[in-house]
């Protein structure tokens with residue numbers, strides 16, 4: 001990475017107006033696998049953020065601001081090509097930051113980075129805009145048509161769990177629509193975003209169109225950005241409470257916000273389901289990425305005739321998930337992102353026990369007898385025995401943990417699934433076509449998967465209801481957030 005100094009842990013720098021810039025105090029990013037320092041990261045000061053905003057505004061007045069959709073689509077394709085060329089560097093960066101398995105980084109995180117750019121190149125080049133012919137008061141005709149324009153300078157603030165995937169999911173449509181962006185990755189995952197800045201430069205994205213500022217939230221780069229008068233819109237993925245803080249900051253400038261927030265996602269397993277598929281799918285939906293996916297299932301409700309069998313099989317599979325170093329192809333677990341997050345998840349394991357849960361597997365932290373004991377691992381955990389009012393069943397834990405409980409009727413299943421303040425995703429396992437369609441209509445969730453999980457088509461609406469988000473991104477929904485429509489009305493008479 002060009003952001004590096006020659007000795008000690010590599011240094012990652014901010015990227016402003018097409019260049020890596022020096023300056024500011026640095027913070028240390030440690031490995032979730034061992035706890036050892038992996039990067040020194042420049043924390044963007046308020047003046048670095050000011051510079052980034054100024055560069056972005058200037059870029060909108062330059063050649064970038066005059067490009068048409070097809071030209072921008074071409075730029076996006078070049079970015080995708082360059083991301084593919086830097087595949088190995090991105091895998092290394094993502095694994096260093098998160099400790100996720102190299103197999104997952106290779107098959108999910110990094111390919112989705114390039115796919116996001118290819119998808120929005122296609123979507124922006126082919127998206128229609130509205131047009132209406134209107135009868136005028138004098139009996140003549142008028143033509144109304146909509147013109148899509150960029151919103152302006154967009155702040156992109158993202159979390160640490162799927163760093164490149166979530167960042168590019170927002171940067172790609174923002175650039176497709178002709179905006180300039182300032183991205184702030186999580187302080188826990190600065191590396192792949194730094195490679196992305198190099199990718200932007202190599203792909204010929206004009207200076208100032210993509211800027212990167214590292215740092216934290218409150219009283220740091222995150223807050224400087226969200227309160228900045230030169231920022232026109234904020235797109236944010238992260239915790240619901242952080243969404244609230246950003247909304248308050250954005251209120252002063254009346255900035256548009258798009259929020260993808262937390263979840264407490266339910267899985268429903270009906271008695272008629274293919275149980276092999278339901279067990280395998282629930283292992284994926286509960287434990288992928290160490291349970292650190294906003295779409296992960298933390299509550300499973302199982303129809304009583306198959307409750308015992310499903311629960312025993314799920315707990316057995318969870319207990320067998322392979323620990324290993326991230327670079328071992330067979331590794332199926334990963335550390336949590338930090339010691340702080342580990343303490344939070346372990347406190348939830350204790351809380352579950354205090355609430356009366358039965359721990360079917362896991363419930364603590366593993367020991368390895370090697371450098372991983374300095375990391376942030378917890379055991380994949382399956383719980384049962386708690387009612388819907390328990391905090392374990394209401395609060396997002398964001399770790400490899402799931403609570404399993406029985407239900408009797410379809411009606412009861414929906415009531416249980418809908419019984420939290422969140423509403424991001426739900427997963428339903430059934431062969432009944434009636435249940436399939438009723439579940440889609442009855443579940444309080446922005447995304448309902450039936451007999452699958454995390455199967456994505458980037459043209460589809462993505463987002464949450466209740467405390468899980470505001471707005472939808474994906475396909476034309478992204479275009480609608482990252483652009484303004486101006487209606488032009490021409491009297492033809």
Ligand code: NAD
Nearest residue numbers: 158159160185186216217222223238239242260261262294
């Ligand atoms: P977080 O809210 O703590 O941080 C997210 C980002 O916001 C980070 O870059 C952080 O530095 C920044 N930030 C924090 N406080 C800020 C402030 N006051 N002003 C501006 N920026 C601020 O979330 P996290 O712990 O990094 O990620 C985990 C959370 O993200 C979970 O709740 C998870 O459900 C959620 N998430 C949601 C989705 C989704 O699509 N709905 C996707 C991934 C993660």
Ligand code: 6OD
Nearest residue numbers: 161162169293294295456
């Ligand atoms: O797949 C996506 O587009 C997406 N936004 C996934 C979010 C995952 C949450 O951790």
